[in-house]
Amino acid sequence: MVRAAPMTLEERRAALVDATLPLLYQHGRGVTTRLIAEAAGVAEGTIFRAFGSKDELVDAAIAKAFEPGQLVTRLDDIDMSWPLEQRLVTLVSILQQRLLAVFGLMRTCGMVAPPAVDEAAHEQWRRRVVARLIEVVGPDEARLSVSPGRLLHLLRLLTFSASHREIAEDQLLTPEEIVDVVLHGVLKKDCP
Structure with a gap:
């Protein structure tokens, strides 16, 4: 089985932003890291390796919108x-x-x-x-x-x-x- 190459930090950040944005339309700033992790298909800890906080991720997703x-x-x-x-x-x-x-x-x-x-x-x-x-x-x-x-x-x-x-x-x-x-x-x- 061939493993996919790991994502760079920027690729991971972009993937998390893309997963978070649709959730914001539904949950607003109250979206949980659990929901984001599920949508992105990653563990919750991955979010905090890419972003300093959930708010930082949410702000990046809003900026992208x-x-x-x-x-x-x-x-x-x-x-x-x-x-x-x-x-x-x-x-x-x-x-x-x-x-x-x-x-x-x-x-x-x-x-x-x-x-x-x-x-x-x-x-x-x-x-x-x-x-x-x-x-x-x-x-x-x-x-x-x-x-x-x-x-x-x-x-x-x-x-x-x-x-x-x-x-x-x-x-x-x-x-x-x-x-x-x-x-x-x-x-x-x-x-x-």
Whole structure:
């Protein structure tokens, strides 16, 4: 029988973070090291060889949840041959799913603000996300009465507020509703 090569400390830490994150959505900061160890398939002592405390592991998992890497990957999958409205609904759906997950994690973990981040790295990610969002709208720029950047700003603001249970008074908007309001407004077409 061939044994797998042992994990490096960084690999073990990453595996523990990956195992912990889904548990946080369910248990918040009250997740036990026993649950984490079971999810990771390791002994509880392994957690403390990789992290100084359970709180350190939980903080690392929360920080990972706020990294935008998967968001960018999902945005890259938007098919540019689709009509503008379909591209925007898909874009808003991706943004809304991320926001709902982040808001849910914050609620479960008792957070009132996102964790502190490396500002330089965050700014690089933000620029990459904004550039991709503008690319999604770009082919239809001539049809717009505002710049692609302004359209995306409006979409992002409405998506944020329409995805936050407290702000939206528990009446979340669907991606289709958000896009329809931003692209077409709320006036009936036969009204002056």
